[in-house]
Amino acid sequence: MNNQIGPNWRTIVRFGLIGGVVALYLSVIGMVEAFSARNLIGTFITLAQILIFGGPFVAGYLTAREFKDKPRTTIILCGLAAGAMASIFQVMLILIAHAVDLRFMFVSISPGLMEILTFGQGQYLGSLILAALSAVMGAIGAGYFLLPGTISRTLTSAVVVTLGVGLFSENVNQILSSNWLSLIGGRSVARLLIQQKSLNPIVALVLFLAVGGLTYWRATRAKAQVESDDESPATGRQKRFRTVMLIIAIGALLGLPWIVGRFLSQVLFMVGLYIMMGLGLNIVVGYAGLLDLGYVAFFAFGAYTMGVITSASPLGLTNLNFWIALPICAIVGVLTGFVLGVPVLRMRGDYLAIVTLGFGEIIRILALSDWLAPFIGGAQGILHIPYPSIAGFQFKTPEWMYYLVIIGSLLAGFLTIRLRESRLGRQWMAMREDEDVAEAMGINLVQTKLLAFAIGAAFSALAGGIFAARLGTIFPHTFNLLWSINALSLIIVGGMGSIPGVMVGALILVGLPELLREFQEYRLLMYGILLVVMMLVKPEGFVPAARRQQELRAHAKESAVGTAAD
Amino acid sequence: MLRRYLERFNWLDFILLMFRVVILVAIAIGIFNSVRAAKYTDNQWATLVFAGLAQGSIYALIAMGYTLVYGILLMINFAHGEIYMAGALTVVFIAHIFNDSGFLNAQPLLAILIMIVIAAAVSTILNVVVERLAYKPLRGAPRLVPLITAIGASFALQYTFRGLYGAQYRAYPEVKALRELVTVFGYKVPLVQLVVPASALVLMLGLYFFVERTKMGKAMRSVSEDKDVARLMGINIDRVIVITFALGGALAGAAGVFNGLFRPQGINFYMGFFPGLKAFTAAVLGGIGNIAGAMVGGVFLGLLESLGPNLILEGLGIPSVNQLKDALSFTMLVLILIFRPQGIFGERLAEKKA
Known part of the structure; x- marks a missing residue:
């Protein structure tokens, strides 16, 4: 027109x-x-x-x-x-x-x-x-x-960093003026940087210019370098650099709770908990391709097992300590994984998702009911679950629980990596791609599926046990569908089947909303929109697993060819 | 004979069979005990039956949306419960305007018709928008991708409406005319419990005739048989899909108003989630893709929910059975998906689904 x-x-x-x-x-x-x-x-x-x-x-x-x-x-x-x-x-x-x-x-x-x-x-x-x-x-x-590429990129990073620091200025303030950092002048630094819970405009300007200048300098230098020399092979220097970085990373991981203070330690604790759950769900959804929406059930089983075994209240059966109870939680997780897994073995895809969702809700309603109240406390829940302790030292504060959950998620990460590279891991992925072909190749689908459910459930139950010990009291209302949705969202945002993806997903989806109060109310709205947008734009996730990415690409190509042929 | 049986023995089948037997025995014992105890009069049972019919017809209306969409796209529109919520929650405000001006009690029929039309319009528009934004770009993606998208859409819609209308519960105003008691088969029943199933039936029959008798309905059926062949026959598939979503949305919106009339307790942004799941159960019960089946499935589920706690669970000696109402529907969901995913009447789409 x-x-x-x-x-x-x-x-x-x-x-x-x-x-x-x-x-x-x-x-x-x-x-x-x-x-x-x-x-x-x-x-x-x-x-x-x-x-x-x-x-x-x-x-x-x-x-x-x-x-x-x-x-x-x-x-x-x-x-x-x-x-x-x-x-x-x-x-x-x-x-x-x-x-x-x-x-x-x-x-x-x-x-x-x-x-x-x-x-x-x-x-x-x-x-x-x-x-x-x-x-x-x-x-x-x-x-x-x-704008030309270099300048727009410079501007983008400068704006993003400045606004990002501004966004978290309250947390920066918290870190600087809490605990030992305040002794070495953290508080006055904070007062200089931050005014009325936001970044001082002058500081913001300085930061903007500094980041902009740095990015610009690096961009021009990188350009010059590309022109001057070819890439050189990895040298001993790089190797040594990597080792140093690893040591620094471990040191940072260990020292983190003492730098960031109690509140942020609690946030990190939740992130770690979700990493454990996410890694478990990643096995079920990411590797085995079984969409499980009732994952919270296993978490609840772990937490209730911990409660029933260790609680000092009348509901507690034994007074075993945390360290003995924790493996029992994992075993209960494996068993419930088997029990809930058996009926759904024949099911695939979307029906499986709905059935597992149904399981999760049934278990929550049963935990709430008066029927089971004599055993697990009904709506009152289980009280007086003791803190973990070693030789009289109690893991009371989030700072110490953080270590527990870090060990747990490192263990889960290690196991996941080993499983992925194992025969079982390859069977899972074969099954995910095509059940019929996998079966024709001699894979025992029943066993493979059940193991996926059981191992995934064990991770979640472990997380549940730690969660129960951290809170000291558990209520059935806690174990709602949102845990499953959170865990699912974080592995989708990170990238299904990708271990670093789970960590990134947990940091973004669990860590960020905890830091920004205003986000809390809109958290699920954003999760929902994020799920839709990820599926539309980047189904392989932000940190995709290499294999998964190839499949999705191949599929996209296939369907593109398909539509072209129509 | 025995040897041949043992050769074919599969422990998974055995476990599933045992599972089935245990459940059937439990149901039988429960019913037997309840009937023998004769704790309730037949008046009480009749009340439960009529309430169950009304609730069930609401489930059936929502189930239409699942069954139509699944029939055509083979996709569970997880967000459908939220579509129902959108209509119901929007009309709460309209209903209060009508009530405050006296219109609702002066002209109940007209007022309720207007409310239904508005709710249906809101739900229809929303369903079509969601389809356009979230599902349309995913045609031909692996099966789980649209499902995850739908889960995301479900939460996005819930919390959008929370932002729009707030989180507090809002109750529908009472319509006096609908509270009157009428006598049916010698039992006194509030009028609303007859009006809701009857109007739901009319709407569903309308849908049935639309699908079976009109040209567009024919196009819908052909798309659900085979998309590619339908396209070759000159059917505009995208249009058919939009119309399917619109129809499902309209019925869900109407169901929202019926729910408000039938149970004027407060509703909020979360109200659609469980009814959505239950309506999906109803759709599967009747054989997904089958309109008449979904009708029967919905009513069956409504009756199970209202009779089940007192009839089955109480006989098993379980205390405070009404807490377990939802658990009963979800158990039904799990059982039907495990043991008879093709539904009571079998499924027209059986071969495509696997």
Whole structure:
């Protein structure tokens, strides 16, 4: 229609409206207001602003990409228009919310949100400011696309690092002004860096320039190096470097709880726990290809076993200590893995997922019921589970429990690696690819599947046992579906079948939301969106397992050929 | 004879058989004991039956969405329970507006019709949007990929609505006309317990005739038989899929309003998850892909849920049986998927599913 000369207005409208819908969505579900409490730099850049102007920026960028052959001024103008378009829904929201009270229905459209969207300038002036700033952001997005690669990369890393430090400034503050770091001047450093729970603007500027300069320098140097010399083979120096790095890493791992303080140690404890669970689920889902949505059942079995065996309350059967109880938890995990595994052996794919989900829920409801209350306490749960102790020393604090969970996850990691390289591991993967072919190759499917369930369950039950000992009390309400979903999300985000992926996934999905309070409320929303986006864009995960990646690529190619053939 | 049997003996089959026997014996003992104890009068049983019918017809309506989508895409639309929630939760506000203005009790029929239409519209639009954004790009991906996407979509929708409408419970207003008692077969039953199954039946019959008698329905059936051949016959597959999702969404939205009328307890953003799973159970019970089957499956599940605790579990000497209502439905889900995944009436899509 209109696409012979000049920009096609339809593209602009489309990207603009997409950006606008995203921005509106974030406002209406209350994310903008919730995140406005998180100051990044000074008190004037908050996380909310990033949400509001992210849409226009991306709209401008995408529009510019569509028009990349046009002259520069046209591209910038297109970006400007797209950015302005992107603000249209929010402006409408401001005007409507001013005229009618939407709050009885949409709880998030509060005066606070209006204040943020209009910059406290009232509806008309505020809308104008919002539209103008969005247009400018769109133009900046378009301009960003036009920058040469080196500069845009430099800018990106500088902005990301500065905002990242700003985002976690509260935690940095916590670390610096807690425990021994404060003795060597941590507190005054903190006071210099951080004002009112966010980064000092001057420090932010310095950081921005420093990171930018460094990246730019490295980028230009790397370019020069590529031109000057070819790659040299690995030398003894590199080997030694690697050893040193390993020692530093181990040292850091061991010293971490004492550097970061109690709160962050607890966060690390949870991350470690999820790494254990994730590694176990990774065997079931990633290696054997059995989608298990009731994984929390094994975790609950481990925790309840620990509770029933060691508890000092009347429900406790014996007073065995933690170290003897822990292997028993693992054994119970293996047994329940077998018991719950047998009925589902014939099942594949999606039905298996639903059945395991059903198991998880049945077990939670039974744990809650009065029927089993005489044995496991019903809704009151099990109290007085003792802390682990060695020779009178009790692992009371998260700092010490951290070591336990680190040992546990290292053990789980080691076992996983050994299993992956073993005959059993190869059988799992063969089974995952094609059950019928695997069976034809002489793989005993029953045995292979059951072992996957049992070993995965053992990891989870171990984690459950440690969890019970850490909390000291367990309630059936704790063991809900969300554990399974969390564990599943983290192995999908990290990459199914990838061990480093599990760790990265646990750090991102468990660690980050614990650090950022505001995220807590939107945690599951983000998990959900992340699952969808990962499946659409990067099904192999962020840290993909090499083999898995090849398969998915091959499949994509196949289906592409398929559609081409149609 | 014995030798041949022993040669073919498979311990897995044996365990599964034992499992089946134990469950059947437990059910039989439970029913026998409950009936012998005669703790409840037939009036009480009748109340449970009618409540179960109403609940079951709500499950059946939701199950339509699962069964239609599975029939065509071979995919469990895990987010379908949330589609149901979206309609129900949005209309709570409309219902209160109607109630405050007196419209709801002055013109109950008209008001409820408007509510159903709005809920169905919300659920339909949402289902189509989810399909477009999350499922459409994944046509032809490995089977587990759309399922994981659907799980993600389910949580994303739940917490989107939590953000929109808040986390608090909200109750539907009472419709006085529907609370009146009517006499059926000598038993007094609130009108709502008759209205809900009857209207659900009308809607499902409408769906049945749409699928069996219209051109679009014919296209849907052909797509579920064989997508590639259907495409060769000139059927626009994407359109058929969108219509399938729209129909499933509309019925789920209507089910949301029925649920609000039938049980005016508070609902919140989490309300759709368990009914979704139960409706899926109903769909599998009736043979997934089979509309009439899902109807029967839903009613069966509703009856099991309302009668089961008192009829089966109490006879086994289990205390506070009503806590285990959900466990009963999930046990049904697990059992049916393990022992008869093709459902009560068999499955039309059996060969494709494996």
